[in-house]
Amino acid sequence: MDLKEAGLTGNEDLVYTALVELGSSLAGKISRKTGLHRRTVYDVTETLIQKGLVSYILENNRRVFTAVDPQRILDSIDQKKNMLIPFIEGLKMKFNTTRRKEQTNFYRGKNGLKMVFESQLDYPEILILGATREAYNAMPYYFKWFNERRKEKKVKIRVITSDKSIQPKILAETRYLSEKYSNPMVINIYGDSVAMILWGKKPFALVVQQEEFAIGYKKYFELLWKIAKK
Incomplete structure (x- = not known):
């Protein structure tokens, strides 16, 4: 099992896991760890930042990336689940109303x-x-x-x-x-x-x-x- 099960892409899984293992790192180090092109690493870290799973600080005008606590992934899943509950309940009501038991x-x-x-x-x-x-x-x-x-x-x-x-x-x-x-x-x-x-x-x-x-x-x-x- 990998983080793709939690909704991450394959590259996001690679980069996030690498950051957890490496600690705070520059894009070049992440690139060597994952085998991904540096440009791809920048693109992937950007999506991970948007998902709240990676943060960065500027050191000498260079981005140093850090993985957030993996618990955030579970929190994100729970949040999505809670947001889905009213929608799913509405669908269930429609399903039970329209379904004909015969x-x-x-x-x-x-x-x-x-x-x-x-x-x-x-x-x-x-x-x-x-x-x-x-x-x-x-x-x-x-x-x-x-x-x-x-x-x-x-x-x-x-x-x-x-x-x-x-x-x-x-x-x-x-x-x-x-x-x-x-x-x-x-x-x-x-x-x-x-x-x-x-x-x-x-x-x-x-x-x-x-x-x-x-x-x-x-x-x-x-x-x-x-x-x-x-």
């Missing part, structure tokens, strides 16, 4: 569905379309735990169902549609994700994480919410 995942079985439901607890509200008693029958102890966790995290739910036996009470609002609209598919909408769940002997869920997709389902839910009865 993925589709398939989950099978009760353990897979537990992963789906637990991820929903990270959001302030879950919209449930088509809630069915089958879910509670399939995993009664799990949903008791799930609702307790939901209560702890203050996650609200709004439910639209045609099953009058479903009456969640914890941080919940429920509205009902006619039984003719009943559907074996349950849809949970949360954040930028939509989980489509089919209960049965081998329950499974398809989770789509895509902002526009979730917005579309939220609008559909709100339309049905206005139609459904309390």
Whole structure:
């Protein structure tokens, strides 16, 4: 590793290192140490002076160059890093805003569905379309735990169902549609994700994480919410 890693050119590295080893020196001595032409040494020392890594004094009208403490290189790197932080943070915000997280995942079985439901607890509200008693029958102890966790995290739910036996009470609002609209598919909408769940002997869920997709389902839910009865 050499000082090129710190942003110096090859010649700057040679001249600065030579000055550290030689101590205060004239251009000719630096030239002999580095193998660089005297004119090149003057050009390089000028850039190093501008970077704050070399200083000089005049003795008999000749420049005597001295390397500054190498710690200055680290200080310079830290200074540049600190100057870059606000710029990088701004870029990160733009990146996170414009980046679209889009993925589709398939989950099978009760353990897979537990992963789906637990991820929903990270959001302030879950919209449930088509809630069915089958879910509670399939995993009664799990949903008791799930609702307790939901209560702890203050996650609200709004439910639209045609099953009058479903009456969640914890941080919940429920509205009902006619039984003719009943559907074996349950849809949970949360954040930028939509989980489509089919209960049965081998329950499974398809989770789509895509902002526009979730917005579309939220609008559909709100339309049905206005139609459904309390």
